[in-house]
Amino acid sequence: MDCIKAEELLSEYIEDELSEKLHLEIEEHLEHCPSCNRLCVSLKDIINIGPKLHEEVPFYLKNRLLYIPELIELQKEEPPTNQGLKFIAAMIGTAILLLNVFYFTNIYPEGHSFMHKTMSKIERFAVDTKEYVLQKDSVKNNLLISFLDKNIFADDEKDFISWNGENGEGNG
Amino acid sequence: MEIGQAVELCLKGDQGAWNMIITTYSKMVYNIALNFTYNYDDAADIVQDIFLKLHQNLHKFDNSGNLKGWITRISKNYCIDHWRKNKKNKNMVELEDNLVVEKDDPEQFNIRKSEIQFLKNKIKLLDPELRMTLVMRDIEGMAYSEIAKNLDIPQGTVKSRINRARLKLAKIVMGGK
Ligand SMILES: [Zn+2]
Numbered sequence: 001m002d003c004i005k006a007e008e009l010l011s012e013y014i015e016d017e018l019s020e021k022l023h024l025e026i027e028e029h030l031e032h033c034p035s036c037n038r039l040c041v042s043l044k045d046i047i048n049i050g051p052k053l054h055e056e057v058p059f060y061l062k063n064r065l066l067y068i069p070e071l072i073e074l075q076k077e078e079p080p081t082n083q084g085l086k087f088i089a090a091m092i093g094t095a096i097l098l099l100n101v102f103y104f105t106n107i108y109p110e111g112h113s114f115m116h117k118t119m120s121k122i123e124r125f126a127v128d129t130k131e132y133v134l135q136k137d138s139v140k141n142n143l144l145i146s147f148l149d150k151n152i153f154a155d156d157e158k159d160f161i162s163w164n165g166e167n168g169e170g171n172g
Numbered sequence: 173m174e175i176g177q178a179v180e181l182c183l184k185g186d187q188g189a190w191n192m193i194i195t196t197y198s199k200m201v202y203n204i205a206l207n208f209t210y211n212y213d214d215a216a217d218i219v220q221d222i223f224l225k226l227h228q229n230l231h232k233f234d235n236s237g238n239l240k241g242w243i244t245r246i247s248k249n250y251c252i253d254h255w256r257k258n259k260k261n262k263n264m265v266e267l268e269d270n271l272v273v274e275k276d277d278p279e280q281f282n283i284r285k286s287e288i289q290f291l292k293n294k295i296k297l298l299d300p301e302l303r304m305t306l307v308m309r310d311i312e313g314m315a316y317s318e319i320a321k322n323l324d325i326p327q328g329t330v331k332s333r334i335n336r337a338r339l340k341l342a343k344i345v346m347g348g349k
Contacts, residue, residue, distance in 0.1 A: 007335075007339055008332075008335065009335075010335060010338075010339065011331070011334060011335040011338055012331065012335070038346065039339065039342055039343075039346075042342035042345060042346055043338050043339070043342050045342075045345075046291065046310060046338050046341055046342060046345070047310060047338070049287065049288055049291050050306075050309075050310030050311050050313075051310070051311065051313055052288050053203075053288060053291065053292055053295075053310075053311045054199075054203055054311050054312065054313075055202065055203060055206060056199065057198045057199055057202045057219075058212075058216070060216075061198075061202070061216045061219060061220070062194065062198060064216070064220050065194045065198055065219070065220060065223050066187075066190070066191055066194055068190070068220075068223055068224055068227050069182075069185070069187060069190050069227060070187075071224075072224075072227060072228070
């Protein structure tokens with residue numbers, strides 16, 4: 001038997017899967033061939049060490065795997081997000097942030113004065129609105145007071161009116 | 173519950189059936205992935221992707237078929253594909269040692285941790301097809317007939333591939349020592 005043939009059958013020889021005749025032929029070759037013999041030793045090492053390379057699935061990974069069906073369900077249930085609205089909101093936010101730069105710095109004087117004018121207009125509007133609301137409230141309060149006043153005396157007035165009316169009818 | 177029923181129950185949303193599939197096959201898939209990546213995080217990501225893909229394709233599985241074989245082939249294709257896409261990356265970090273060698277085990281007396289680590293890194297130098305069969309046989313301890321059935325190739329091919337893989341690995345190891 002030559003080295004090529006011996007190499008081909010080496011695994012089956014080690015795992016004892018050869019016919020008796022072939023087994024003996026390889027055995028004889030190994031006795032006289034140091035290079036094939038070394039290869040045989042190395043192959044036995046690999047076969048011995050192999051199972052020690054097996055590793056257990058880490059706990060965190062097993063949890064991730066068990067969670068897969070739930071994950072798929074969650075993805076199905078997720079409502080479609082309104083990308084358009086999100087984009088508009090983001091743009092408005094960005095614009096406000098950019099305008100703040102003009103408001104707080106003087107890198108662009110025209111922009112700076114424009115921002116301050118606009119802000120004072122907004123403030124003026126806020127003050128006016130507040131005054132308007134307060135005014136409206138005071139009118140409302142006055143009306144309420146007068147309404148309450150009327151009600152307090154309502155019974156007397158009613159008597160007075162009805163008495164007058166009856167009187168009137170009687171007179172007419 | 174039998175593993176054959178598991179797919180059917182899984183499709184009906186049975187979490188217990190899915191747990192059974194994970195418990196039965198995740199070890200094998202993880203160990204295949206470890207031999208096609210250079211770090212544990214990548215291996216974990218690959219395993220998650222494989223099982224995600226598996227879950228999404230469960231309806232395609234023929235219940236009379238071989239579930240282990242199906243999972244093996246999905247894993248093999250995914251891992252080899254990932255390997256080919258990432259092997260250009262020169263900054264590969266060798267797998268850090270995560271193995272526990274029991275000192276009181278007489279069989280392991282002569283095997284040092286460094287030797288295991290050494291072999292672990294050398295396996296990655298093998299051609300992906302040879303590596304896959306070697307992992308199934310020498311790390312996962314599967315029989316030749318089972319490997320042949322699961323990879324859907326003749327038993328003779330499996331035998332010769334494993335022998336070639338071992339010889340190549342032995343020559344790499346001997347050259348590196
Ligand atoms: Zn020889």
